[in-house]
Amino acid sequence: MAKASRRKLFKFGAAAGGALVAASARAATAATAPAGPLSDPWGHSLGAGVDDRPYGQPSKYEKDAIRRYVPWLAQSPQADASFTPLQDQPGIITANGFFFERYHAGRVSVNPAEWRLMIMGLVEKPLLLTLDDLKRFPSVSRTHFLECPANGATEWPAAQLNSLQYTHGLIACAEWTGVKLSTLLKEVGLKPNGKWLLAEGGDGSHLTRSVPIEKALDDCIVAWGQNGEALRPEQGYPVRLIVPGWQGNQMVKWLRRLEIGTDPWYTHEETASYTELLPNGKALGFTWVAEAKSVISFPCPEKPLTGGPGNYEIRGFAWTGRGKIKAVDVSFDGGVNYSRAALQEPVLDKCMTRFTIPWHWDGKPALIQSRAVDETGYVQPTIAEARAIMGTAPVYLNNSIQTWQVLADGSVNNVQLG
Amino acid sequence: MAKASRRKLFKFGAAAGGALVAASARAATAATAPAGPLSDPWGHSLGAGVDDRPYGQPSKYEKDAIRRYVPWLAQSPQADASFTPLQDQPGIITANGFFFERYHAGRVSVNPAEWRLMIMGLVEKPLLLTLDDLKRFPSVSRTHFLECPANGATEWPAAQLNSLQYTHGLIACAEWTGVKLSTLLKEVGLKPNGKWLLAEGGDGSHLTRSVPIEKALDDCIVAWGQNGEALRPEQGYPVRLIVPGWQGNQMVKWLRRLEIGTDPWYTHEETASYTELLPNGKALGFTWVAEAKSVISFPCPEKPLTGGPGNYEIRGFAWTGRGKIKAVDVSFDGGVNYSRAALQEPVLDKCMTRFTIPWHWDGKPALIQSRAVDETGYVQPTIAEARAIMGTAPVYLNNSIQTWQVLADGSVNNVQLG
Numbered sequence: 001m002a003k004a005s006r007r008k009l010f011k012f013g014a015a016a017g018g019a020l021v022a023a024s025a026r027a028a029t030a031a032t033a034p035a036g037p038l039s040d041p042w043g044h045s046l047g048a049g050v051d052d053r054p055y056g057q058p059s060k061y062e063k064d065a066i067r068r069y070v071p072w073l074a075q076s077p078q079a080d081a082s083f084t085p086l087q088d089q090p091g092i093i094t095a096n097g098f099f100f101e102r103y104h105a106g107r108v109s110v111n112p113a114e115w116r117l118m119i120m121g122l123v124e125k126p127l128l129l130t131l132d133d134l135k136r137f138p139s140v141s142r143t144h145f146l147e148c149p150a151n152g153a154t155e156w157p158a159a160q161l162n163s164l165q166y167t168h169g170l171i172a173c174a175e176w177t178g179v180k181l182s183t184l185l186k187e188v189g190l191k192p193n194g195k196w197l198l199a200e201g202g203d204g205s206h207l208t209r210s211v212p213i214e215k216a217l218d219d220c221i222v223a224w225g226q227n228g229e230a231l232r233p234e235q236g237y238p239v240r241l242i243v244p245g246w247q248g249n250q251m252v253k254w255l256r257r258l259e260i261g262t263d264p265w266y267t268h269e270e271t272a273s274y275t276e277l278l279p280n281g282k283a284l285g286f287t288w289v290a291e292a293k294s295v296i297s298f299p300c301p302e303k304p305l306t307g308g309p310g311n312y313e314i315r316g317f318a319w320t321g322r323g324k325i326k327a328v329d330v331s332f333d334g335g336v337n338y339s340r341a342a343l344q345e346p347v348l349d350k351c352m353t354r355f356t357i358p359w360h361w362d363g364k365p366a367l368i369q370s371r372a373v374d375e376t377g378y379v380q381p382t383i384a385e386a387r388a389i390m391g392t393a394p395v396y397l398n399n400s401i402q403t404w405q406v407l408a409d410g411s412v413n414n415v416q417l418g
Numbered sequence: 419m420a421k422a423s424r425r426k427l428f429k430f431g432a433a434a435g436g437a438l439v440a441a442s443a444r445a446a447t448a449a450t451a452p453a454g455p456l457s458d459p460w461g462h463s464l465g466a467g468v469d470d471r472p473y474g475q476p477s478k479y480e481k482d483a484i485r486r487y488v489p490w491l492a493q494s495p496q497a498d499a500s501f502t503p504l505q506d507q508p509g510i511i512t513a514n515g516f517f518f519e520r521y522h523a524g525r526v527s528v529n530p531a532e533w534r535l536m537i538m539g540l541v542e543k544p545l546l547l548t549l550d551d552l553k554r555f556p557s558v559s560r561t562h563f564l565e566c567p568a569n570g571a572t573e574w575p576a577a578q579l580n581s582l583q584y585t586h587g588l589i590a591c592a593e594w595t596g597v598k599l600s601t602l603l604k605e606v607g608l609k610p611n612g613k614w615l616l617a618e619g620g621d622g623s624h625l626t627r628s629v630p631i632e633k634a635l636d637d638c639i640v641a642w643g644q645n646g647e648a649l650r651p652e653q654g655y656p657v658r659l660i661v662p663g664w665q666g667n668q669m670v671k672w673l674r675r676l677e678i679g680t681d682p683w684y685t686h687e688e689t690a691s692y693t694e695l696l697p698n699g700k701a702l703g704f705t706w707v708a709e710a711k712s713v714i715s716f717p718c719p720e721k722p723l724t725g726g727p728g729n730y731e732i733r734g735f736a737w738t739g740r741g742k743i744k745a746v747d748v749s750f751d752g753g754v755n756y757s758r759a760a761l762q763e764p765v766l767d768k769c770m771t772r773f774t775i776p777w778h779w780d781g782k783p784a785l786i787q788s789r790a791v792d793e794t795g796y797v798q799p800t801i802a803e804a805r806a807i808m809g810t811a812p813v814y815l816n817n818s819i820q821t822w823q824v825l826a827d828g829s830v831n832n833v834q835l836g
């Protein structure tokens with residue numbers, strides 16, 4: 001057992017080499033900087049200590065790597081969305097600080113000590129759980145993407161926003177930790193006629209969505225952890241539902257209630273919202289799964305080719321709500337010819353996958369595209385193919401191939417072909 | 419191409435269901451809260467909008483989930499370490515804000531526009547690279563742990579610090595993105611007598627370490643990305659060397675120079691520091707690989723059993739610098755009997771692995787331990803076995819089995835057996 005009086009005074013630098021490290025550090029404090037400009041001032045001075053920042057933050061030089069929102073997209077910032085800066089995401093994990101937001105009544109600050117989860121309806125034994133209760137159940141950690149079905153909505157009628165962040169930034173990917181929903185449903189005991197689950201959020205909008213029991217028992221997670229720490233407030237702290245591969249709005253935040261019923265609830269958010277009027281006059285509802293999609297993140301409008309003609313690595317992201325990405329093909333001529341990209345391992349289920357392909361740019365204008373194929377064989381459609389299904393005035397489900405136009409000066413523009 | 423004048427006014431809530439979402443949100447602003455205390459005030463008010471926090475932060479209720487340091491461990495906070503709050507890490511990814519620090523001359527703030535990497539020595543074509551230059555090379559993303567060899571140093575003579583954070587928190591794990599060192603060495607062209615690589619940091623300490631060329635050509639990464647964003651200043655922004663599975667101090671931060679030579683350099687940090695005087699009078703140097711290790715993170719001194727006797731899930735982390743974790747065994751009786759824990763997939767190379775095992779706690783005192791086995795067959799030693807090799811006054815390389823004593827009141831203490 002620890003007792004301060006018993007501790008051995010192990011010190012950094014003291015055990016081997018004496019106190020030289022700290023002593024030389026102190027000498028540096030007193031040193032006078034040489035006259036004239038330094039090419040590396042950081043190499044000639046003491047930096048900050050471990051005592052100034054108990055929770056780490058990005059470099060001050062990364063101030064442009066932030067979420068952004070479009071002021072005209074909603075009537076209030078509490079009913080709006082901000083977009084992930086995908087152009088600044090290097091791997092499949094989205095930095096927690098970058099995660100896009102989508103609120104219906106703003107980001108609320110739930111006190112975890114007062115939070116409760118009610119599980120009720122067609123169950124043998126209803127439950128009211130505290131956060132500590134929930135954390136006692138067997139848990140899993142799974143890395144999954146989370147995409148808003150409105151990702152790319154502005155691009156349905158035409159190429160409108162000259163930005164990777166705004167055209168594709170309603171997606172993020174994290175390692176989620178929590179209890180499998182199936183574990184909780186086994187605990188409460190489903191009644192035989194319990195065929196649907198309702199998830200309800202605890203914020204002012206009390207967003208509700210219906211989930212068929214097959215999906216609820218498959219891979220859903222009642223999650224409290226996100227990329228190495230507690231769930232962020234933006235993601236529903238302390239607990240949100242993760243419905244892997246399905247629309248982001250089904251992954252109810254600030255989760256407070258799960259109800260089991262016989263039929264879907266046809267809530268506001270699955271009838272008035274998150275449905276799509278098709279050209280034939282029918283409304284498309286319960287469009288759960290995020291179909292295969294991909295986009296090139298380098299180069300892109302925010303990250304042009306700055307070094308002139310020569311060798312580059314083209315990089316991007318692919319994902320599918322139906323399992324794993326099988327392949328990504330990249331075109332440099334607007335879709336006439338495609339070459340197979342390399343997929344970065346591990347390729348995970350319902351997770352962003354990073355792809356790369358080398359490119360020798362000759363300095364001439366080019367039209368670059370990526371096209372994802374998932375393990376079901378589904379191929380990401382062109383914008384024309386997608387419009388043929390969805391019409392020209394849809395809002396949701398734009399998973400079409402993105403075309404970036406590279407100009408001779410290395411700048412990159414959002415265009416649509418044909 | 420995007421033109422503001424051409425944009426279609428797609429708005430959230432406006433396309434399907436009218437402006438109801440935003441309108442109801444506004445109504446909520448004006449609503450008067452009911453008199454008396456609310457059990458969920460967050461469900462009766464508007465939260466924050468997307469306009470107030472372009473870079474996300476944790477909940478205010480997570481203010482105890484922070485790095486911590488021990489004031490007596492070093493003479494100056496610029497030559498000290500802070501510890502990862504492992505007790506708050508749910509999966510294998512360490513939140514970037516949690517990453518432990520270890521400085522030799524403080525955390526410097528390098529301007530990426532002025533940063534350069536020199537590659538020189540026994541090469542055909544020396545290179546001086548800007549950050550943009552570096553990013554043009556083919557890249558990889560790999561998830562690896564990073565451990566200071568002094569992790570557990572205070573525990574060599576006796577169980578001293580009653581804390582998971584302080585006994586095991588000099589480790590963290592991230593998805594790193596960058597260029598393989600082998601790619602850069604191919605570019606510069608190694609001369610036949612180039613057998614060692616020197617990596618030099620750009621901070622005031624100019625930390626230097628030698629790496630044998632076989633490791634340099636194997637899996638080392640010159641990394642600029644960390645868990646979904648640019649490398650953090652604490653990790654050497656803009657670029658650090660990742661030497662997977664090897665001691666953290668070899669993963670030189672604020673990397674500025676790579677030199678190829680015929681022999682190791684025997685620098686200060688591999689002779690006066692980071693070596694170990696053995697009982698037989700010989701000094702143990704170039705101890706590169708972090709051997710297999712594990713620890714239970716729930717329960718632990720910071721996270722006791724708060725719910726009384728009953729079912730719990732025991733959770734922890736395991737890692738090895740020699741490849742993948744093959745198994746973790748957990749004992750509830752101080753090492754007399756062991757049961758096999760479940761490993762959370764994916765189990766990755768030189769990466770933290772999460773393990774779990776259910777436990778029915780009868781409410782009596784218990785001694786819980788975890789023991790890792792890696793794919794080479796190496797078994798994590800007891801503290802007695804480790805001391806038999808290293809003596810009783812070592813500093814580094816404490817990878818011994820941790821024992822937590824669970825008391826009848828659910829509290830947890832750091833103890834050592836036998």
